[in-house]
Amino acid sequence: MPQSPIRKLAPLATAAKERGVKVYHLNIGQPDLETPQEGLDVLRNIDRHILEYSPSQGFKSYRDKLVGYYAKYKIHLTAEDIIITSGGSEAVLFAFMSCLNPGDEIIIPEPAYANYMAFAISAGAKIRSIATTIEEGFSLPKVEEFEKLINERTRAILICNPNNPTGYLYTRREMNQIRDLVKKYDLYLFSDEVYREFIYTGSPYISACHLEGIEDNVVLIDSVSKRYSECGIRIGALITKNPEIRQAVMKFCQARLSPPLLGQLVAEASIDASEEYMRDIYDEYVERRKCLIDGLNRIPGVYSPIPMGAFYTMARLPVDDSEKFCAWCLTDFNYEGETVMMAPGAGFYTTPGAGHDEVRIAYVLKKEDLLRALFILRKALEAYPGRTL
Ligand SMILES: Cc1ncc(COP(=O)(O)O)c(C=O)c1O
CATH class of the missing domain: 3.90.1150.10 (Aspartate Aminotransferase, domain 1)
Structure with a gap:
């Protein structure tokens, strides 16, 4: 590690x-x-006598409310598509564990959020990095560079958009290029979009969930840590339209019993944070x-x-x-x-x-x-x- x-x-x-x-x-x-007042008030006014487990996939009321949150970004989901995790970190880990076998390869543009490497090692998967450079403002290399890395062990591409650590935002052309590769080689697309609230250029935010024709390949990674300044409540989400992936992910969710109870209450209330x-x-x-x-x-x-x-x-x-x-x-x-x-x-x-x-x-x-x-x-x-x- x-x-x-x-x-x-x-x-x-x-x-x-x-x-x-x-x-x-x-x-x-x-x-x-x-943190938004709405979230803090929930903690302040908590009136529970048992701090119990919650369902392994997270509270239905929270997942229902998230459906409305995502709809604002033109990401159209049902509560079934959403699994609540202990931070985006657990969502990345469960995505890797569920979709990749030991020895499988995953293509990630580098530099990349460092914990992806640690989670890939946990899943026995191998990262094949595709270089982006500071000179080119960290834009994605051409399709041919990706294709050079694709072999029979390649199972997935992971992007982080907007990107940590570079702050890069993928363009429509780049997202379409990724969509075409995912489709052509039938890969998973793990898309970490925990920073979607923080886009400064007026350029459009293109979610992996907006890409047509690869709905069953996409696994969206999300978290409330950054958008509501709630790193400590450990609430994230793994989102996919693919029922087989969800079924596999649920086994990991059941093994860790449930996501944090208090965190979900705070995160649910924080969706009402004012404009x-x-x-x-x-x-x-x-x-x-x-x-x-x-x-x-x-x-x-x-x-x-x-x-x-x-x-x-x-x-x-x-x-x-x-x-x-x-x-x-x-x-x-x-x-x-x-x-x-x-x-x-x-x-x-x-x-x-x-x-x-x-x-x-x-x-x-x-x-x-x-x-x-x-x-x-x-x-x-x-x-x-x-x-x-
Ligand atoms: C790109 C990205 N993904 C996931 C995470 C994990 O966040 P958390 O586990 O707090 O939700 C972070 C945290 O910094 C991050 O930057």
Whole structure:
């Protein structure tokens, strides 16, 4: 099992804090924004005498309400299509365990959300990475590049849209290209769309569920962690129109008994979050994105493309090895008692050597903290002995 690149430097950050150094966390997608009041009120006013198991597929009332939520995105479902999971994480794991046999291959554009690799290993599946590059803004390679990777063991393509870690949003042309490949080779399409609320460019959001002719191939991965700032309630969903997949997934669901009771109550209530709440959160990320990307590109030697969605960017730094640099920021550096923590890029790639001068930065801190973190990053790069430019 690989260590999570997002969390592996955590002991160094803890040690830095113990020495009295303040650490700006740019490494993790834990939003600092408040959970909707509707969700918090459910916890505050809970009136239950037994905190019991819930059905393995999740509460029907919650799944019914989700049908309405998805309809707003022109994703037309019934409650039967939706299985509630312990976070999007469990949905990814159950999708892999249900659809893939040991030795099966899954094509994933890289850089990719690192835990996909850990879950693939858990399922005995093999990831075949298809490279996207910072120079090309992380757009998808041509169909022929995908076809080069397809063989008799290939079972699935996984996309994350909008993308973590790159912030890339797949275009209609790219989504159609994926649809054609899925159809031609009869593959599963796992589509992780946990960031659909956070698209900043006015470009259309094309869900895998909008693609015609592959309805039975699509498994949608979802989560409330990011959209309602509810990472701790551990509620996600696995959605598919394919009854055979659902049947297999349900066996895993039954084995883990039920998804979190309290989390489902909060998530169900949060669907009623006001438009104003959702708009404020959105506007806040728009501001933060601008602040971070402008700031990064102003630091000599640093380059970041403009992410179209989610709340991350992959930035290139003028350093010999970003993992060494990120560790050094925590162990050997501070500026006026403060430092920054970032996620080293290499952990988001499976190709050896790829991403060694990149870091993933999350813009989940308020603007004044982001500005300060950018200033400290600039100072760190000036002082780092392994600087390359
Ligand atoms: C792309 C993506 N998918 C899935 C997850 C898992 O989220 P959770 O298990 O909190 O729902 C995350 C968390 O950061 C993510 O970024």
